[in-house]
Amino acid sequence: LIYSDDFGETWQLGARSLPEEVSFYMNETVVTELNDGRLYIVSRNAAGDPDKVKSINISMDGGASFAGLFEETDMFPGPVVQGALLTFNDDLLLFSSPQNSSQRRKMGIVASDDQGQTWYQLQTVTEKPAAYSDMAKLDDVSIGLLFEYWNSLIPYWSIVYRRVATH
Numbered sequence: 001l002i003y004s005d006d007f008g009e010t011w012q013l014g015a016r017s018l019p020e021e022v023s024f025y026m027n028e029t030v031v032t033e034l035n036d037g038r039l040y041i042v043s044r045n046a047a048g049d050p051d052k053v054k055s056i057n058i059s060m061d062g063g064a065s066f067a068g069l070f071e072e073t074d075m076f077p078g079p080v081v082q083g084a085l086l087t088f089n090d091d092l093l094l095f096s097s098p099q100n101s102s103q104r105r106k107m108g109i110v111a112s113d114d115q116g117q118t119w120y121q122l123q124t125v126t127e128k129p130a131a132y133s134d135m136a137k138l139d140d141v142s143i144g145l146l147f148e149y150w151n152s153l154i155p156y157w158s159i160v161y162r163r164v165a166t167h
Contacts (some may be wrong), residue, residue, distance in 0.1 A: 001014040001015045001016075001029070001031065001041070001059070001063040002014060002063075003062060003063035003064070005062070012064075014059075014062075014063040014064045014065070015057075015059055015063055015064060015065045015066045017066075017070060018069060020069065021055075021069060021070050023047060023048065024043075024045045024046075024047060024048040024055050024070060024072065025045070025046040025047035025048070026043035026044065026045055026046070026055050026070060027043065027044055027046060028043065028044040028082040028083075029041060029042070029043040029044070030042050030043075030082075030083065030084060030085040031059075031063070031085065032085045032086060032087045032093060033087055034087070034093075034115050034116070035087075035090040035091075035115065036115075037062075038058050038059065038060050038067075039058065039059040039060075039062065039063055040056070040058060040085070040093070040115070040116045041056060041057045041058065041059065041066070041070075042054050042055070042056050042076070042083065042085050042095065043055045043056075043057075043070065044080060044081065044082055044083070045072055045080070046080050048072050049072050051074055052072035052073055052074045053076070053078060053079060053080045053081075054072075054073055054075070054076040054083070055070040055071060055072050055073065056070065056071055056073050056075075056116070057069075057070045057071070075110075075118070075119045076095055076097065076110065076119065077099040077101065077108075077110070078097045078098045078099045078100065078101065078106075079098060079100065079101065079102060079103060079104055081097055081098055081104055081131055081132065082097070082131075082132045082133070083095055083096060083097030083133065084096045084097070084133045084134045084135045086135045086136070086137065086143065088111075088137055088143065088166055089140075091113055092111055092112070092113055092166065093111065093112040093113075093115065093116055094109055094110070094111050094122065094135060094143065094166070095109065095110050095111075095112075095119065096108070096109045096125075096133040096134075096135050096145055096147070097133060098130050098131060099124070103129070104129060104130060104131045105127065105128060105129045105130060106124060106126070106127050106128075106130070107124070107125040107126050107130035107133065107145075107147050107149075108121065108122075108123060108124040108125055109122045109123050109125065109135075109143075109145070109164060110122060111166070122166065123164055123165075125145060125147070125162055125164060126149070128149065128150075128151075129149065129150050129151075129155070130147050130148060130149050130150075130160075131147070131148035131156065132147065132148050133145060133146060133147035133148070134146050134147075138163065141165055141166055141167065142163050142164060142165050142166060143163075143164050143166060144161060144162075144163060144164075145161070145162045145163075145164050146159055146160070146161055147159070147160055147162075148160075
């Protein structure tokens with residue numbers, strides 16, 4: 001992780017994965033802050049268990065170190081692809097990514113109301129091909145979701161914006 005303690009004026013090298021985690025080939029990492037100040041980290045797992053395409057970890061010191069080893073998880077459905085992570089409010093975390101187990105399609109959002117311990121399906125945004133995504137909180141009940149989208153002939157054809165209700 002690379003982090004800043006001064007609102008982006010300077011940056012420092014922080015937590016690093018360990019040699020025993022290299023086989024996961026983690027990349028495209030996303031981080032969000034939990035309500036108790038810990039950081040919740042999700043990485044794309046490109047070479048580990050094919051049923052566990054994400055790895056998770058926690059930082060208790062603002063990103064300077066990890067609390068332990070990364071753990072492969074099947075809590076996030078989908079293929080090997082980037083996803084977006086957002087703390088929507090003190091009680092709700094959101095994660096967006098394609099959710100088809102073998103293809104980049106079926107963009108959806110899963111949610112956690114227990115600080116990332118468990119996740120449940122919040123909404124399927126489209127069944128069609130989709131890939132990388134990002135989210136931003138718009139108001140107290142909705143997010144803006146940007147994601148790569150395409151028809152069957154032209155991959156990564158466009159970037160789509162959708163307003164999504166969180167409940």
